[in-house]
Amino acid sequence: MSECSDCHGCGAATVVEFPDAPASPKIVALAGPPNSGKTTLFNRLTGLRQKVANFPGVTVEQHTGIAELPDGRAVGIIDLPGLYSLSPQSEDEQVAHDVLTGERSDTPRPEAILLVLDSTNLSRHLMLAAPILALGVPTLIILNMADDLRNRGGHVDTRQLSAQLGAPVALVSARQGEGLDEVFEFLASAMPAPAPKELPVLHDVPKCRAWAGRVGSQASYRPPVPPKWTRRLDSVFLHPVAGPVVFAVVVVAVFQTIFTAAVPLMDGLRWLFEVSGKWVAATLPDSIFRSLLVEGVWSGVGSVVVFLPQVLFLFLFIGILEDSGYLARAALIADRTMARVGLQGKSFIPLLSAYACAVPAILSTRTIENKRDRFATILIAPFMTCAARLPVYTLIIAAFLPNRPVLGPFLGARAAALLGLYVLGFLAAVVTARVLKSSILKSGRTPFLLEMPSYRWPTLQSIGLRLFDRAKVFLRRAGTVILLVTVVLWIMAHLPAVNGKAPAIEDSLAGALGRTLEPVIKPLGFNWKIGVGLITSLAARETIIGTLGAIYGMDPESHKLDLQKSLQHDLTPGGAVALLIFFAFAMQCISTIAVVRRETGGWKWPILQFTYMGVLAYAGAFVAAHLIR
Amino acid sequence: MSGNNVQPETSFTTLVDLRRGDAATLDHIDLPGKDARRLMELGFLPGARITAGHSAPGGDPRVFQVDGSEIALRRETARRLKVRLDRTSRASGMP
Numbered sequence A: 001m002s003e004c005s006d007c008h009g010c011g012a013a014t015v016v017e018f019p020d021a022p023a024s025p026k027i028v029a030l031a032g033p034p035n036s037g038k039t040t041l042f043n044r045l046t047g048l049r050q051k052v053a054n055f056p057g058v059t060v061e062q063h064t065g066i067a068e069l070p071d072g073r074a075v076g077i078i079d080l081p082g083l084y085s086l087s088p089q090s091e092d093e094q095v096a097h098d099v100l101t102g103e104r105s106d107t108p109r110p111e112a113i114l115l116v117l118d119s120t121n122l123s124r125h126l127m128l129a130a131p132i133l134a135l136g137v138p139t140l141i142i143l144n145m146a147d148d149l150r151n152r153g154g155h156v157d158t159r160q161l162s163a164q165l166g167a168p169v170a171l172v173s174a175r176q177g178e179g180l181d182e183v184f185e186f187l188a189s190a191m192p193a194p195a196p197k198e199l200p201v202l203h204d205v206p207k208c209r210a211w212a213g214r215v216g217s218q219a220s221y222r223p224p225v226p227p228k229w230t231r232r233l234d235s236v237f238l239h240p241v242a243g244p245v246v247f248a249v250v251v252v253a254v255f256q257t258i259f260t261a262a263v264p265l266m267d268g269l270r271w272l273f274e275v276s277g278k279w280v281a282a283t284l285p286d287s288i289f290r291s292l293l294v295e296g297v298w299s300g301v302g303s304v305v306v307f308l309p310q311v312l313f314l315f316l317f318i319g320i321l322e323d324s325g326y327l328a329r330a331a332l333i334a335d336r337t338m339a340r341v342g343l344q345g346k347s348f349i350p351l352l353s354a355y356a357c358a359v360p361a362i363l364s365t366r367t368i369e370n371k372r373d374r375f376a377t378i379l380i381a382p383f384m385t386c387a388a389r390l391p392v393y394t395l396i397i398a399a400f401l402p403n404r405p406v407l408g409p410f411l412g413a414r415a416a417a418l419l420g421l422y423v424l425g426f427l428a429a430v431v432t433a434r435v436l437k438s439s440i441l442k443s444g445r446t447p448f449l450l451e452m453p454s455y456r457w458p459t460l461q462s463i464g465l466r467l468f469d470r471a472k473v474f475l476r477r478a479g480t481v482i483l484l485v486t487v488v489l490w491i492m493a494h495l496p497a498v499n500g501k502a503p504a505i506e507d508s509l510a511g512a513l514g515r516t517l518e519p520v521i522k523p524l525g526f527n528w529k530i531g532v533g534l535i536t537s538l539a540a541r542e543t544i545i546g547t548l549g550a551i552y553g554m555d556p557e558s559h560k561l562d563l564q565k566s567l568q569h570d571l572t573p574g575g576a577v578a579l580l581i582f583f584a585f586a587m588q589c590i591s592t593i594a595v596v597r598r599e600t601g602g603w604k605w606p607i608l609q610f611t612y613m614g615v616l617a618y619a620g621a622f623v624a625a626h627l628i629r
Numbered sequence B: 001m002s003g004n005n006v007q008p009e010t011s012f013t014t015l016v017d018l019r020r021g022d023a024a025t026l027d028h029i030d031l032p033g034k035d036a037r038r039l040m041e042l043g044f045l046p047g048a049r050i051t052a053g054h055s056a057p058g059g060d061p062r063v064f065q066v067d068g069s070e071i072a073l074r075r076e077t078a079r080r081l082k083v084r085l086d087r088t089s090r091a092s093g094m095p
Helices: A038-046 A091-101 A119-134 A146-151 A158-165 A180-188 A205-218 A228-237 A242-260 A262-283 A288-305 A308-324 A326-340 A345-353 A358-367 A371-383 A389-400 A413-437 A460-493 A509-524 A528-536 A543-554 A563-570 A573-585 A590-600 A604-627 B033-041
Strands: A026-031 A050-052 A063-068 A074-079 A112-118 A139-144 A169-171 A449-451 B012-014 B023-029 B049-055 B062-066 B069-073 B081-085
Touching (some): A038 A063, A038 A112, A038 A139, A038 A180, A038 A460, A091 A358, A112 A119, A112 A180, A119 A139, A119 A205, A139 A146, A139 A158, A139 A180, A158 A169, A158 A205, A205 B033, A228 A326, A242 A262, A242 A308, A262 A288, A288 A543, A308 A326, A308 A389, A308 A460, A326 A345, A326 A449, A345 A358, A345 A371, A358 A371, A371 A413, A371 A590, A371 A604, A389 A543, A389 A563, A389 A573, A413 A573, A460 A509, A460 A528, A509 A528, A509 A573, A509 A604, A528 A543, A573 A604, A590 A604, B023 B033
Parallel strands (some): A026 A074, A026 A112, A112 A139
Antiparallel strands (some): B012 B081, B062 B069
16 A cells, blocks of 8 residues: 555655745644543644655654644644653654654754643643753643543643643644634744742652642642443443443444445445446547546546445544544453463553554554564564455455354344454464464564543544545545546556457456466466456455456456456455455555565564465465365 | 462462452562563563453453553463552451
């Protein structure tokens, strides 16, 4: 995936450019402990003007966005990874530390810091204020979740707090959009360096905590009562019996809905492409250009875009689970399984985000302090079923499996098959982890720490923003990588010309390429058309759909049939299962390979990974093709 | 294990021995400096009051309430946190 779903910028490094503003634009860093609501605030401040940025050459990408001030000036905002302190223990914290201290040559040193703290847990969160204020950079202390504080009977005197810290303080609710004026005011004003009354010895945690407690009580901080609903919900979600049942129900419901609820939308899109394709074919004069447009672009790009609703449903669920706080409980329930394969709970979050895309997942392994655990997680992450596999799976499943009920009305055969493929990827990851952790990546254990956030209602704004982002990335990929591959393929399918006309598809360059590969993939039950698809899917997995769409569109035998029917012609049931298994295991993703190389600092691990996954894919597909007839 | 057979005032034990609803005061962390530091940043400071909460099925890991947050620890880590059991916290253990 070259511009992947979740990849906060992968292969190509781009410098963030801020639009010209009357005054020189300010660069401001957004820092804070994990779970302080940083990202929500970031979304509030920057709205849709976010840039997923990649700071060149380095290890980190941060979200960077532009906040527009009331007077029209633009301020660049860097969203840093969550921090517990400025004494870095993980690579993630190292990066945040280096950005804040201006030790990175490639990132402009922030001219100001927005320090986001959770006002419902101020005494502990204030600890981070000490090292941040000690940097001497103008800082606005943002006490987030003001609505929670108020509703649960907490209190803080911001003026007193400001006097103690020698820096402005704003009480904000990023979720409700409350108190943002003060943030904009700070960004627009001349910002003085902080002048705290006293600072503790920074390396002494107990002294820092005592200082934070003192500052809190000077500002007459009264913590809110514990959230009632969190206790109540946890007694269900973490119940020894009900907990795992809820976990299973949530997982099944997600898969069932992806299949059922997305179908009408997908049918609508498919219809739209059909009708518009016919219209284009009827309107334009017969020419090479029309053929490229209809056979290449429409059937190629169109067949991928159709899957947008499913991808969006997946991210809708991930977003709800994450924002509500349930994800942390799921991680807790899953930890035992992780421990059994020798991984730690911290690997769970990257592995879970690998269900969206392996690239951000691999980047998020930076939070794992132990290098061997981190490498093991990187190596198994691409086994998790990423969003790019989803269209391939659903296409093949829908073509070969009639939708019978499996568990009454709760689970259909197609959803069950899809779930099975997700489990298969997970098992491959788990077994591989076990092997790695008991051989080349053996290591001692580091303590597992997982903070349980309070349950919160996900907001429409935050989830909507994420879906918008996702849709943008998906469509951009369809419009760039997939379009390009389809056009190249179309050209290859039309060369060499015979008497000025396109050759029969199997005699073309593309056909020749597929045929060269055919002897190798024949044992798996694949013909040369699938072979061409396998080659193009190296760019990004879902490209195979566009490729097959285009090939079938150009083939006179099948151009009247839809993609599912054409596939039924070309694949036996055994071949279909083999293709599914091949996609479950193979590392067909250039972006992932690139990011593994970068994160592990060489070609050794990505080559090992690519070979291992390839062998597994081939072997698995081979067995499937011979067992199922 | 339970509060019944401990000495009247306090007793040294580890976080693992706490059952749901038990409270204890942290005495020290028996872990290498780096790991101990991270725990301290999350509120596990000597003298801090810790209450045991829910756990994953099978009792591992368990959520602990400390310094206003809920943090989950595995048994292997909880075992390294030496605590003084807070007898007053257990309803049935009241003298």
